[in-house]
Amino acid sequence: METLEQIRDRIAARFPGASVSIQLNPGAAAEHSLRIDAKHGREIALFLRDDAALQLDYCSNATGVDWLDKEVVDVKKTTVPDPAGGPAKVVEEKTKRTEPGYLEAVYHLYSMALKHGPVVIRLRTGNRSDDVKLPSLTPVWKSCDFQEREIFDLYGIVFEGHPDLRRLLMWDEFKDHPMRKDYVAPDDFEYEPTPHDAVLARAKAHYPPPAAQPQDGPSAASAKEGAKP
Structure with a gap:
């Protein structure tokens, strides 16, 4: 099978306006992935399925990932000359900024025809609040149907073009993810x-709180008798 770099380059050549990059996995498995922009997601999925050298005809797994807002510290270094003629000093200026969070849908693809894989692709939403739409890949791989419904249910990604997008595990009136x-x-x-x-x-x-029990009956009467002098 082609390397991930070769697949990325062929996608970029086939779809000049698409954004395709390799996302490295630092874990022991080193299962790196292709991050594809949502606008071209379904077109690229069809290419991966139908390309003669790839024939990624089976999606074994689709899952969601939630990335929270992240605080990032940028460091700017400035060289300041010494007025006394000594060695220059390096001054660090630190500024903080917040990178907005987002949601991801991650798909593991295999070729049953050519017996190779996986190729992992990722689609990212604009944020975690009001820009959470992604193209459904169920029209490309039928096995994504229930899995995209699960992602929608548990993470809140709205898959446009899904044939039956509704909750799978939680009840219809449930408000959260x-x-x-x-x-x-x-x-x-x-x-x-x-x-x-x-x-x-x-x-x-x-x-x-538990309701007070009425002091009636023989036990209450006995208690009153015992209280007499």
């Missing part, structure tokens, strides 16, 4: 009438 890194689980769950373990401990904070 449980796999996001800033997700806060509720103290209780409406579908769990008998909470237990950690959920029970959180839910107890919202339970009403």
Whole structure:
């Protein structure tokens, strides 16, 4: 199979306006990936599937990734001459900025016809709030259907062109996305009438205090008799 660099170069030649770059994986597996701009995502997916040398006809896995806002420190070094004629000094000026977060959909592709792979591709949203749309790759690989629905459900990526985009694990009225890194689980769950373990401990904070028991019956009368001098 071609190297990732060769695949990147052929994509760039085939789609001159597309942004395609290699994202390195520093882990032991060193499973590097191609980051593809969302605008050309489906066109490039079709190319990867139909190209004679690649024939990446099977998507084995699609998953989501949540990247939070990140604070970055930029360091600017300036050489300042010494007025006394001594050696110049290097002064560092540090400024902080925030890189906005984003969501990613990651696809692992194989060729069943040519018995090679994987080739990993990534599509990135504009942010984590109001620009979370990506092109669905289900029209290219049918195996993406349920997996993109799961990503939509748990991460909130909206896959445009998906044939049946709706929640897969959570119920329709659920308002959040449980796999996001800033997700806060509720103290209780409406579908769990008998909470237990950690959920029970959180839910107890919202339970009403126990009602006072009326002091009636023989036991109450006995207590009153015992209280007489």
